Amino acid sequence: MPRIGKQIILLLSDCLLLLLSAYLAFVMRLGFVFVPTQTQIFLIAIAPALAIPVFIRFGLYRAIIRYLAERAIWPIFQATAIAALFWVALVFLMESYGGAGLPRSVPLLYWLLSTVLISASRFGAKWLLRSAEASRAYTSTALIIGVGEPGRQLATALRSHSDTHVIGFVDPTGQLSGMDIIGLRVYDIERIPSLIENFGIRQVVISEPEIDQKQRQELARLLGRLPVSTRILPPIADLTAGKYLVSALRNIEIDDLLGRSPVPPDVDLLREVVEGRRIMVTGAGGSIGSQLCRTIAQWNPSCIVLFESSEFALYQIERELRQIAQCDVVPVLGTVANQQCVEKAIRAHTVDTVYHCAAYKHVPLVEQNPLVGIHNNVFGTLNVAAAAFETDVERMVLISSDKAVRPTNVMGATKRWAELVVYYYGTLAEKAGHHKSFYSVRFGNVLGSNGSVVPLFREQIANGGPVTLTHEDMTRYFMSIKEAAELIIQSGAIAKSGDTVLLEMGDPVKVRDLAENMILLAGLTVRNADNPDGDIAIEVTGIREGEKMYEELFYDPSHAQTTRHPKIMRAPKGQKVAVDVSKSLDTLRAAMETEDVNAVRTVLFGVITF
Template sequence: MSVIEFLRWIIVATPRFWKRALLISFDFCALMFALWASYALRYAEWTPQITDERLLLGLLAPVIAVPVFIRMGLYRAVLRYLPDTAIWTILHSMVISTIIWVIFVFLTAMAGRDIVPRSVPFFYFAIGVLLVGGSRFAAKFILSSGTGIRRDEHPMLIYGAGPSSVQLATVLRGHGKRYVVGLVDDDPQHHGRDVGGYRVFPPNQLPRLIEKYGIQEIILSMSSIPANRRQAVISLVSGLGVKIRTLPDITDLVDGRYLVNQIREIEIDELLGRSFVPPDQTLLRSVLHDRVVMVTGAGGSIGSELCRLIVQWKPKCLVLFEANEFALYKIDRELRSGGHCDVVPVLASVRDAAQVRAAISGNGVEVVYHAAAHKHVPLVEANVLEGISNNVFGTLTVADVALSSGVEKFVLISSDKAVRPTNVMGATKRWAELIIRAKAAEATKDGNQQFCAVRFGNVLGSNGSVVPLFREQIANGGPVTVTDPDMTRYFMSIQEASELIVQASAMSMGGDTFLLDMGEPVRIGDLAENMIRLAGFTVRNHQNLPGSIQIQVTGIRPGEKLFEELFYDVTNALKTEHPKIMRAQASHSAQDVTQALRELQTAVDQGDETLARSILFDFIRIP
């Protein structure tokens, strides 16, 4: 153990009370020495004559100074986090204490006592500042030498050198064992400078800083920069093997979604590079405001997010239709606490026609968002008859009741797995789309009712998404399991999907299948690696054997495809007034679907899984 490490250990191990007592004692002795040194300098001899009057005045100097130091807060500061600006507080304290001492000297001179040479107070002030200030900064140096961090401290960097970064660094000083090593910024003009007492480093020094200081976390404080630059920064730091978090956006702070000093985790969708298009307020208002809206599957990931969006637009009433008791309880409790509108929870299955009719007719429902479905591919593949019964005939039941009850808008939440499906879940979703087209054709004959479907890919964080599974596996230390690292999927956030679903429904003319722009497909292997890095770990593989978490390939499961599609025919997709929403053309007739449904129902009633599967896939293979 070196001398500095030994001194650091003593300082850290000493209780706070005794540290203050030691500091006060040191200041008392240091100021006495400062006064003796001032006389020595004045008389140019190391042993100046010390009279009783000089000794009394010498004792008076620290007696005056220590209460002033206490009042100025010099003994409240934590030396480890002492800012450079503390020198001004020390100067201010010494000025006050020196002036008070000079006043006493003047009074004793008037009383005929020994006169203090005029240069002594100046020497005393200068030497006192050096001793008092030097002791503080020497202690800070000892505590921050080497790596600058104690073993139980959490070293971190802040990416950004603006005012918010400095404020964040100041706030973090008083929170737990965090230690801000410095700031990182892209602007070359800031490099090498001190901002708010913190050194600013260029981004290319990040690997060196992480290795030298043992950085465990990087906090991004740059919400105002363009999205593409933000994505580039996240991509840069995500590969460094440290935890990454971010300050909430200023709009989130204004909306009250975060506390001012709250730091959130980096979301995986921030790495996807999706361009954000603000929702069209007119479209949302036209279909939600002062309407009676029902959401089936209201407790699911998509259904619950739709409900949260809907209540913000103050509908007349929101009916929550859900078969899962606990899921219904949670979303009902959450929405009621907001007090935006009347909320009616209905615990029932979409296959129960009587319950569906009671919910729609009894509440005068005008708009239905049908999100209820079994969506987990392997589970539906293993339970074919249940998947068909719920996804196909549940949709048929709700659509029939909506049509006969005069519902103005019916919106099916579909999936990209409905395009050329290879699994039961995707096939049932394709059937649901065809059912809605058939009902739209009937609605056109009878009145102004509009039936449509909205098709999109995976939603980040949803119950059926791979993202929560990856998070759980990473939290447990791995391995992270992927069926095939080269598999690609489309992803978007739940909030964006919900907003686009509602806007698409507002543009419906009846019989539409809307396609949401999902951006570029994401390679599952890359997604797993990025999530591991965002959590502050490294990937363990042949190139990096000391890595933290391994990615394990398990093989493609039954019914899975290497890639998904959003279109049967890309040339058949029409643009809409919204840049993120497209419209597909129709194909099957109502007569085809009606006859096929009878055959499928017979197979389900007979419990013939093989026949049901055959009918399910054979019908949707028709071009």
């Protein structure tokens, strides 16, 4: 039935109850049932006409009876009192014109009776509706964490349009514990385990987007030990017209448990850097390169050139982009090891922006194959930068890594060399008076990228374990791949040529905590000394060659400058580079020609001790 229909029924019910209250007030005063006089009939009949406008003013017809809270008695109490006063005022007015009087106790009895009957009708209807609701064949029971508007909307949707029985709310702050909200009890967070056991709850929903990362981590740990599935409600901006639908719920993911809070992208920055541009992405089929392409495609570029050495990866990203991009998508099969190939692609498609993602990033593999890693990461970057310098490219962006800071492995060292190459060409462009920008973007690990720990842990968990760590206390910085791509693009409106741009990564995360959270999110338990019957064990295998216990984003944090974006910092080119990059590249190239790995490593690490 439409909402207005229910309100009309409630209003008519109130009219009858008010008539009954007025008549019974006379009966109780006189002590017997009687046939009312003409004046009494008028006073009884006028009672609803005086009261209903007051009821409307007090919002008695706005409440949803099914979810009526106990505190709704107070507005009923006030409304009936004012209605009774209006009734008395009418009687005094009639007396002043010679009308019949009214026993003083009748208005008081009328107020008491109307308060009781109006309240009883509403709460009686609520009880009947809830009884009918309780008799439904629910397939699931749920507990909602969060008592704000999102949680209330979700509870209403679940109770009205699903087979899920909502037990109540949990207030993470504890301030509203013991209260009722839309007819549901609010519990303390410590009650979660007993509620799950007593009510057979099978689903817990985190409804508050403002719950911080630390609270989410604590909740994930608590809920991961309990026999429930945990889901999360996206922020209101992610939902059409702000309406929270049951279908919008998603499983809580590892991204939700990072030690950082993502910031929505600045639309103006994205448009400034992308709209109408002809953009080339090297390594377009890789994890970061492909996400960059997806993000760029959303902001109306003129053309996206996909430069990739893997035929299959190029085929996949081209096919995907053709379905979502409203611009030209050009696949180019080529390698950054060939400068002519890179330059030809840039000239053929009049590229004005280059994102250089192509690199070998897997630390142990590059450590075992240093010559190939150097050839691709250092001299490949040199080829891309040189091609950008010789053509009409306006912006060349290197995707770097936090492993470039005080590197202890070949991969990190090659990334630092790549930063120096980009710095060098930024300096050349400035000296030549070219309006070109060469800069690097440095950040930590992205979740889900090829070769990262997240897909490895996920595979190990799927295979029944064990999950392997190299050290108990190892920490890393993490961010979602989507946010990383957005920040890389936005940095183009902030960075100056020669800069190293640093993405704010939040707090470092212990890799062991990450592994435990992933096990818990999979609905499993960690097998350890305290829980020998757990599902998945965690094993420590020992630190690999070149691996660091922790990563850094800065050589010298004092040189980092804030920008107009809260998650983007600059290490400007004013920070002195204490090497002759051109001469060092010649030395490294000569060492590479000898294929003497030890000699190459000596040169590689010899110029980056800053």
